[in-house]
Amino acid sequence: MKYIFANWKMNLGIRESIALSRAVMRILRGEEKTPIVSIFPSFTVLNDVRKIMARSRVKLGAQNCAIEKKGSFTGEVSIGMLEDVGCDYVLVGHSERRTLFAEDNELVAKRLKSAMESRLTPILCVGEPASERESGNAEGYVSEQLYSALKDLKIPKQKDLFIAYEPVWAIGSGQAALVADMVFMHGLIRSLAKTITDHQDSKIHVIYGGSVDAKNAYGFLREAQVDGVLVGGASLKIREFEGIVQSASEVMLAQEL
Numbered sequence: 001m002k003y004i005f006a007n008w009k010m011n012l013g014i015r016e017s018i019a020l021s022r023a024v025m026r027i028l029r030g031e032e033k034t035p036i037v038s039i040f041p042s043f044t045v046l047n048d049v050r051k052i053m054a055r056s057r058v059k060l061g062a063q064n065c066a067i068e069k070k071g072s073f074t075g076e077v078s079i080g081m082l083e084d085v086g087c088d089y090v091l092v093g094h095s096e097r098r099t100l101f102a103e104d105n106e107l108v109a110k111r112l113k114s115a116m117e118s119r120l121t122p123i124l125c126v127g128e129p130a131s132e133r134e135s136g137n138a139e140g141y142v143s144e145q146l147y148s149a150l151k152d153l154k155i156p157k158q159k160d161l162f163i164a165y166e167p168v169w170a171i172g173s174g175q176a177a178l179v180a181d182m183v184f185m186h187g188l189i190r191s192l193a194k195t196i197t198d199h200q201d202s203k204i205h206v207i208y209g210g211s212v213d214a215k216n217a218y219g220f221l222r223e224a225q226v227d228g229v230l231v232g233g234a235s236l237k238i239r240e241f242e243g244i245v246q247s248a249s250e251v252m253l254a255q256e257l
């Protein structure tokens with residue numbers, strides 16, 4: 001199986017979200033073998049998107065969640081509320097949250113723990129900034145992010161653990177990681193995640209994010225180390241997104257996944 005996750009970020013209002021959701025449904029209809037697709041829209045349109053996706057295999061995800069269950073936390077959206085609206089997934093520790101909203105490793109670990117204890121499946125995002133890659137410390141930096149997020153985490157047996165490797169310099173820059181570098185990092189992430197959590201290997205999924213588009217998606221997705229992609233900019237353009245979904249379908253057909 002391959003996973004295609006569409007992170008719409010803070011881009012679409014109600015009408016645009018509804019139109020794009022319908023278009024996504026249409027492209028999936030034509031495919032023989034389809035990856036698992038999930039859309040991560042803004043909080044304000046989760047309910048509208050859910051109604052459109054109802055009775056399809058498309059999943060729904062949120063871009064963030066509160067750590068606390070309930071109470072006086074003005075501006076926050078709880079995990080219970082996300083469950084209520086029909087979410088399956090939630091992103092945790094996306095690089096924009098880490099850099100623009102000061103989420104450090106400790107806070108990301110708390111958020112991941114709260115989400116893991118719920119019915120949602122969290123997607124932990126990790127990735128090094130350009131300076132760390134240039135100084136040869138990409139592995140050390142990502143290992144530290146993983147270690148602090150996973151070391152005290154209890155993962156229920158039946159639950160999937162998703163980790164998105166998103167190098168910060170590749171996000172929204174048009175400069176995706178080289179396939180060889182990405183495959184190496186995915187291998188490292190998988191083996192570290194396995195060692196730290198002792199979770200079942202088949203339940204650990206490592207996906208790539210950072211300037212994925214219709215042109216480069218096949219090259220990433222055909223790699224065995226790559227369980228899927230997290231797509232930002234290209235998920236807002238239906239032709240690009242269609243190309244990415246098609247790439248996943250082709251890989252799944254060719255590799256009998």
Ligand code: PGA
Pocket residue numbers: 007166170171172173209210211212230231232233234
């Ligand atoms: P991008 O964003 O595809 O626009 O690089 C990816 C992400 O931030 O998840």
